Amino acid sequence: MTTHTNFKGAFTALVTPFGADGELDEGAFRAHVDWQITNGVHGLVPVGTTGESPTLSHDEHRKVVEWCIAEAKGRAPVIAGAGSNNTREAVDLARHAEQAGADALLVVTPYYNKPSQEGMYQHFRAVNDAVGIPIFIYNIPGRSIVDMSIDTMKRLYELPNIVGVKDATANITRISMQRLAMGEDFIQLSGEDGTCLGFMAHGGHGCISVTANVAPALYSEFQNACLAGEYDHARLLNDRLMPLNMNLFCEPSPSPAKYALSLLGRMGPHVRLPIVPVTDLGQVAVRAAMVHAGLLESA
Secondary structure (H helix, E strand, C coil): CCCCCCCCEEEEECCCCECCCCCECHHHHHHHHHHHHHCCCCEEECCCCCCCHHHCCHHHHHHHHHHHHHHHCCCCCEEEECCCCCHHHHHHHHHHHHHHCCCEEEEECCCCCCCCHHHHHHHHHHHHHHCCCCEEEEECHHHHCCCCCHHHHHHHHCCCCEEEEEECCCCCHHHHHHHHHHCCCCEEEECCHHHHHHHHHCCCCEEEECHHHCCHHHHHHHHHHHHCCCHHHHHHHHHHHHHHHHHCCCCCCCHHHHHHHHHCCCCCCCCCCCCCCCCHHHHHHHHHHHHHHCCCCCC
């Protein structure tokens, strides 16, 4: 395991903008990356779940990673999504991201085919052995069905490139248990905006955030307060963010986030099937949350 100190704070789980024709919108994506960095986020995570990676072709996936790295220009670290339930495919995506200049990789636990703990270990070991950059385990049992045990995580942390986890279990007690098992240097990034305040209090290092897409400055301020141990201030900021944290998932993500960004004039709301546009009821909820956060004026 290699120790890295720059993977802390607000990491935006970037949306992938599409045009009305459903094709990638490179200009909007690059503008979004720049807007995130200039508003203080600490890092960027392209082509994850929020980036609609399941509906991107392999060529599109690679393009988005390359655009993100090129636009970031070294101003913020890029953790590139490289997940697949096909180990060979995960290795290919990981190698490409490394060659493109990614600072680290985010590799999800294999979904649908439900591997055993040993199968998960061997999957991540294969990716570890194929690259020379840091790897974050993405543990999200709600989507992948499988839940990586702390024992398996500890075994993986003995490998040279495994540095931490994106924990989307929403079980904040795991953060302390994982820290006790792996130590303080094991980097723990939340995958749940709604529980992130508690996550950070348990010793987390940051969050790979959907909310940061829409409120990068406010979310970065929240993370900075947590990292400084200023939890009274962090709680006040969290109260402003909480309706947004919740309502960006009022319907399947990232449709609500893209709708919110369209209200800010950042990009169109377009998504790819099987994700569909936000309903009228969802639009009302998202708009109200943005007003509460101070991102929009009340109608």
